[in-house]
Amino acid sequence: MSHTAKRTSRRTSRRTTERTGSLLWHVVVIVVVLIVIYPVIWMLGTSFKPATEIVTSNSPWPLHWTLHDFTSGWSANPGVTFGRFFVNSLVISVLAVVGTLFSCSLAAYAFSRLTFRGRSVMFAGMVATILLPYHVLIVPQYAIFKTFGWINTDLPLVAPKFLATEAFFIFLMVQFMRGVPREIDEAARIDGCGPYRTFLWVLLPLTRPALITSSIFSFIWTWNDFFTQLVYLNDKSKFTVPIGLSLFVDQTGMTSYGPMMAMSVLALLPVFLFFLAFQRLLVDGATSSGLKG
Amino acid sequence: MKTTVATVRRTRPLHAAAVATAVLASLGLSACSGGGSGDSADGTVHLSFSWWGDATRAKSTEAAIKVFEKAHPKIKVSTTYAQFGPYNQKLATQMAGGGAPDLIQIDWGNQSQYAQSNTLMDLSSGPAKVDFSGLDPKFAGSGKSGDKQVALPFGQATQSVVVDVTKLKSLGVPVPKPGWTWNDVASFGKAVHDKSHGKVSGITDPGITWAAFQSWLDQRGTSLYTKDGELGFTQADLEGFWNFCDALRKSGAATPANQTTTFSNGPAEDPLAKGTTVAEWDYDSIYASHAAANKDQLALLPLPSVNGKTGMYAKPSMLLSVYAGSKHPKEAAELLGFLINDPKAAKALGTSRGMFPNLKARASQAADATGGDKVVSDFEKANQAGLSPTPTAPPKGDGQLITLMQREYGSISFGQESVKAGAKDFMTQAKQALAK
Numbered sequence: 001m002s003h004t005a006k007r008t009s010r011r012t013s014r015r016t017t018e019r020t021g022s023l024l025w026h027v028v029v030i031v032v033v034l035i036v037i038y039p040v041i042w043m044l045g046t047s048f049k050p051a052t053e054i055v056t057s058n059s060p061w062p063l064h065w066t067l068h069d070f071t072s073g074w075s076a077n078p079g080v081t082f083g084r085f086f087v088n089s090l091v092i093s094v095l096a097v098v099g100t101l102f103s104c105s106l107a108a109y110a111f112s113r114l115t116f117r118g119r120s121v122m123f124a125g126m127v128a129t130i131l132l133p134y135h136v137l138i139v140p141q142y143a144i145f146k147t148f149g150w151i152n153t154d155l156p157l158v159a160p161k162f163l164a165t166e167a168f169f170i171f172l173m174v175q176f177m178r179g180v181p182r183e184i185d186e187a188a189r190i191d192g193c194g195p196y197r198t199f200l201w202v203l204l205p206l207t208r209p210a211l212i213t214s215s216i217f218s219f220i221w222t223w224n225d226f227f228t229q230l231v232y233l234n235d236k237s238k239f240t241v242p243i244g245l246s247l248f249v250d251q252t253g254m255t256s257y258g259p260m261m262a263m264s265v266l267a268l269l270p271v272f273l274f275f276l277a278f279q280r281l282l283v284d285g286a287t288s289s290g291l292k293g
Numbered sequence: 294m295k296t297t298v299a300t301v302r303r304t305r306p307l308h309a310a311a312v313a314t315a316v317l318a319s320l321g322l323s324a325c326s327g328g329g330s331g332d333s334a335d336g337t338v339h340l341s342f343s344w345w346g347d348a349t350r351a352k353s354t355e356a357a358i359k360v361f362e363k364a365h366p367k368i369k370v371s372t373t374y375a376q377f378g379p380y381n382q383k384l385a386t387q388m389a390g391g392g393a394p395d396l397i398q399i400d401w402g403n404q405s406q407y408a409q410s411n412t413l414m415d416l417s418s419g420p421a422k423v424d425f426s427g428l429d430p431k432f433a434g435s436g437k438s439g440d441k442q443v444a445l446p447f448g449q450a451t452q453s454v455v456v457d458v459t460k461l462k463s464l465g466v467p468v469p470k471p472g473w474t475w476n477d478v479a480s481f482g483k484a485v486h487d488k489s490h491g492k493v494s495g496i497t498d499p500g501i502t503w504a505a506f507q508s509w510l511d512q513r514g515t516s517l518y519t520k521d522g523e524l525g526f527t528q529a530d531l532e533g534f535w536n537f538c539d540a541l542r543k544s545g546a547a548t549p550a551n552q553t554t555t556f557s558n559g560p561a562e563d564p565l566a567k568g569t570t571v572a573e574w575d576y577d578s579i580y581a582s583h584a585a586a587n588k589d590q591l592a593l594l595p596l597p598s599v600n601g602k603t604g605m606y607a608k609p610s611m612l613l614s615v616y617a618g619s620k621h622p623k624e625a626a627e628l629l630g631f632l633i634n635d636p637k638a639a640k641a642l643g644t645s646r647g648m649f650p651n652l653k654a655r656a657s658q659a660a661d662a663t664g665g666d667k668v669v670s671d672f673e674k675a676n677q678a679g680l681s682p683t684p685t686a687p688p689k690g691d692g693q694l695i696t697l698m699q700r701e702y703g704s705i706s707f708g709q710e711s712v713k714a715g716a717k718d719f720m721t722q723a724k725q726a727l728a729k
Binding site: 139143227231234235246247 | 341343347348351352355371372373374375376379382383386387389390391392394
């Protein structure tokens with residue numbers, strides 16, 4: 001009798017230590033998450049604060065809720081609303097994603113599957129362009145686009161993406177395609193596929209995880225890109241979200257924190273949603289490509 | 294009234310200068326084609342005009358442009374603006390790539406650099422001639438590079454000390470009077486420190502401020518730069534200034550190091566706004582921002598003096614230039630003349646760039662001023678007579694010295710370095726920066 005009682009008590013004590021262990025673990029994790037997420041909470045809270053409360057109150061949560069920051073931020077710039085900036089940013093980012101996927105996957109296919117003269121030299125050259133700092137390129141690029149008459153249009157921001165200038169994505173896709181066994185290509189060739197159809201029907205579906213990664217990064221990078229958009233866009237009506245946000249920060253004087261935070265919250269939404277939608281696909285893609293290795 | 298501020302504050306991003314230097318040096322002048330503006334068949338001239346500033350300044354500037362367009366129906370102006378740091382990077386790219394706007398707002402610190410690369414037109418003669426006889430000739434001279442008038446000031450600012458009157462009253466310390474000396478600063482600061490039981494300092498430590506050192510030198514008959522753009526002071530001069538500030542800080546009269554470093558973040562985050570000090574060096578054009586960031590009543594004082602000399606001068610808070618590659622220099626010059634002379638422009642622009650350049654228009658603007666604008670214009674009027682002559686434009690590399698000053702004095706005030714060692718480091722690095 002006593003033996004069983006002992007055993008049960010030992011079992012419950014083990015269970016309680018397990019439970020306190022997991023409780024402790026959760027507390028630690030939640031604390032870490034709170035620390036990491038604090039700036040976002042602060043931003044969210046600040047966007048609902050009245051102007052006087054932002055510098056005076058230490059609480060991340062507003063004492064008096066107001067939507068004023070959103071309305072004043074939305075129409076802060078004369079003659080143009082933030083909605084315009086969102087549309088502009090969205091157009092540029094979506095075109096950049098389309099361009100990157102189209103051009104980089106083709107380039108990656110060529111580098112990983114086709115044999116042609118100078119392939120390794122060209123590949124090395126392509127990778128080397130990753131090492132070029134942006135500031136070296138900006139002036140020659142500006143001069144070229146100026147002779148094209150492309151200044152103050154979206155073309156300098158979008159056209160290069162259709163010409164596979166993003167070496168990082170090509171490299172990513174090449175590495176991924178190299179992981180796909182060549183036997184699959186050969187099987188396709190036996191079934192009568194040429195290089196184009198092999199690419200379209202065999203390789204492209206198998207590199208889906210790499211494509212999704214590329215689209216997520218390409219979208220976020222373009223959405224957040226500031227300097228290129230600043231240099232090429234002059235008209236207020238062509239401005240993008242990052243330029244619009246920067247106009248709230250006045251280094252020489254007052255920064256309108258409230259409206260800036262309100263618009264930052266809105267600016268984060270598309271990136272957040274984009275990631276949310278594609279992240280599922282990313283995991284999905286990684287598990288379904290079971291053919292590998 | 295929300296007024297944005299004209300003068301570039303104590304920090305000037307290094308980037309802009311560095312990028313501009315690299316870019317201009319590597320490409321030389323590839324500016325051959327025009328300012329990116331075309332003409333319509335009906336003879337309408339399209340001008341482009343760019344400036345830095347925020348949305349509030351955009352509103353007032355566009356209002357002024359509308360008045361100009363109404364008077365000149367054959368000229369259409371397209372405007373663009375950005376924040377100060379990025380604006381200068383963009384401008385450097387545009388200058389090097391040959392696509393800068395016809396009319397450009399430039400910073401005094403960049404003037405020498407652009408003038409040297411011949412990207413700015415002469416405004417005193419030739420196609421882009423502007424009438425600037427209504428400006429104080431000494432002040433207009435700030436836009437000169439050699440004997441070429443490459444720019445004209447678009448606003449005037451003067452150094453000042455902003456004081457928190459409310460807090461001084463509650464502490465029972467009298468507000469210092471104009472004509473105060475550096476010794477008065479020390480005793481005033483000590484009084485504030487003692488009466489507040491060490492909670493409040495008398496003044497934000499001026500040792501990190503390049504422009505405060507400039508007036509200190511002027512009071513002693515020297516200057517930051519020689520005519521050839523080399524350092525105009527010796528290591529002993531710098532040590533003298535820093536030793537004084539060091540003693541101020543150690544006695545509690547000036548802010549401790551950790552608070553002083555927040556000084557460059559802007560009026561909203563200054564020690565003055567946080568209430569840990571009652572006086573702070575700044576340009577009077579920033580006054581509106583201080584007033585907005587502070588609930589207390591503020592006032593402007595002239596700088597502490599030596600034998601009645603304050604070393605204050607009329608500083609161009611920003612300037613206007615016509616781009617050398619502009620296809621319409623005549624029209625661009627016309628717009629420039631309007632923006633610095635016309636009373637209607639003065640009315641539309643307000644004081645967001647500092648005091649209006651044309652003296653007559655300034656006087657009529659001052660007559661209507663209220664609130665913070667009135668404080669600033671009264672201050673300017675009271676001190677106009679005692680101003681030192683405006684020095685020539687700072688040489689290329691000036692922006693780097695501003696940050697170098699903050700860094701070196703920072704390590705002195707944190708006790709990592711002696712005044713002597715810091716001053717020595719400063720001199721060697723400053724000479725390198727200017728020699729580039």
